[in-house]
Amino acid sequence: MKVLAAMSGGVDSAVAAARAVEAGHDVVGVHLALSRMPGTLRTGSRGCCTIEDSSDAQRAANIIGIPYYVWDFSERFKLDVVDDFIAEYTAGRTPNPCMRCNERIKFAALLEKALDLGFDAVATGHYATILTDENGNRELHRASAWAKDQSYVLGVLTAQQLAHSMFPLGATPSKALVRAEAAERGFSVANKPDSHDICFIPDGDTRGWLADKVGTATGDIVERDGTVVGSHEGAHSFTVGQRRGLHLGTLADDGRRRFVLEVKPATNTVVVGPKEALAIAEIAGSRYTWAGLAPEHPDVAFECEVQIRAHADPVPAVAQVLDGVDGSPELVIRPHSPLIGVSPGQTAVVYIGTRVLGQTTIDRTVSALPVDASAGVSVDASVTA
CATH class of the missing domain: 2.40.30.10 (Translation factors)
Incomplete structure (x- = not known):
């Protein structure tokens, strides 16, 4: 098959691309440029899809011996992931940008372009498994190693997308084995830290990032009966279940901690109460x-x-x-x-x-x-x- 290997610049996607080649497929590597902002170079192990990652992916592709390209998906990423993230928080909801990225970028925009160019499948470094039932229907399953299983963030894939997806790492028992294989192959990313946090918020300060995008507005933090127990600078900075960062001036009557129960963007109000609620x-x-x-x-x-x-x-x-x-x-x-x-x-x-x-x-x-x-x-x- 003709396979497009999505190479993020991490160890998983590099090994996945190499395995696709060894399985006999005609493989081309591609890195997705998702941001044009100059300040998105990796700091520590935060973030992903940065300039540094692009270079790491190219070095791995050179070792594997496959063609390598960088595709600019920054505008699509901004519209479908970043703007969606802002809109969801502004509406009082808690979005998952990784789900949206998989849904709308890696397995919609990327796969669509790959099929248009004549590729049969897109391979990624996700830890998940595709099985086929007795009638030939493809099914998405958890990876063999639950500690690294990533099937949750792939739950947005449809039957059509599964038909053109490939996850070469799904049966690998541990991440340690993938790193060891990368070292044997001579990949410089063998010991590269995993990315974490939201890739377009590389310093990890979601509250500050949102405040910069949508501004601040003082509002009330209230108990369930409407009693005002504190104030905040923007309801969009809170999520249901949050305990830290409330900065309440008074203790609850029972002395127990309060949690965010509801975010009301229309009134810029945050409702708090006991954990059982x-x-x-x-x-x-x-x-x-x-x-x-x-x-x-x-x-x-x-x-x-x-x-x-x-x-x-x-x-x-x-x-x-x-x-x-x-x-x-x-x-x-x-x-x-x-x-x-x-x-x-x-x-x-x-x-x-x-x-x-x-x-x-x-x-x-x-x-x-x-x-x-x-x-x-x-x-x-x-x-x-």
């Missing part, structure tokens, strides 16, 4: 997709597991597609035990065993704490973004 009995979203073959009867409740963060443990649940308040279908997920600190904007990925069945961006949550048990609180049992 974070318990969520139901999540739902209309922006759902299936990673491969969809359930035969998605409107019939089925047992599954749901994962709401990249490094969270999966939780047993029941899911089904139902008509939402406005009549449009939404994927409704009810965990057997309440989820803690879920925010609209997060991604819920549904698994059956090791298989990724699909995902949805969470539009609304339903509290596990009955309204009549919350002592006249002002937070609704159903919180909708």
Whole structure:
């Protein structure tokens, strides 16, 4: 096959490209330039897709002996990932930019261009596995090493995208083995630190970055009954479940810590309360997709597991597609035990065993704490973004 290897400049994508060559494929390496900002050089191990990363990717491609190109996707990245990130936070939701990047850049824009140029597949260094069922349908599964499994951030892939995706590292038992292989191949990135944090916020200061983009505006931090207990400089700086950085001047009546329960951008208000008020009995979203073959009867409740963060443990649940308040279908997920600190904007990925069945961006949550048990609180049992 003719394969386009997405090379981020890290050790995983370099080894993935090399393995694709050894598997007999005709491979071309490409690095995605996602930013034109001059201040995005890596500092420590933060960030990714920088000028330094581009050079690292080229050196690896030279050693492998494959053609190498840099494609400028900066404008598409700004529109589909950065601007989306700002809009979601401004609306009081908690976005996952890595999900959006995989969905709209690496497996939409990149794959679309690759197919137009005659490539059969795009290979990446993600730790996930693609299996084929007895009828030839491709399925996305967890990697063999759960400690490094990245199937969650790939949950946005569709059946069409899976048909043209390749993950050469999925069966590798550990990252240490990948690094050892990179060293044997002579890759300079063998011991390069993993990237982390949001790539377009290289210093890791999300609150400061957002304040610079959307400005600051003083607002109230209130208890569930409306009692003002503090102030802030912008509701967009807070996420549901947050405990640190509230800087409240008074303790709760019971002396316990408070957590962010809800962000209300319309009134620039942040609602706080006890941890137990974070318990969520139901999540739902209309922006759902299936990673491969969809359930035969998605409107019939089925047992599954749901994962709401990249490094969270999966939780047993029941899911089904139902008509939402406005009549449009939404994927409704009810965990057997309440989820803690879920925010609209997060991604819920549904698994059956090791298989990724699909995902949805969470539009609304339903509290596990009955309204009549919350002592006249002002937070609704159903919180909708």
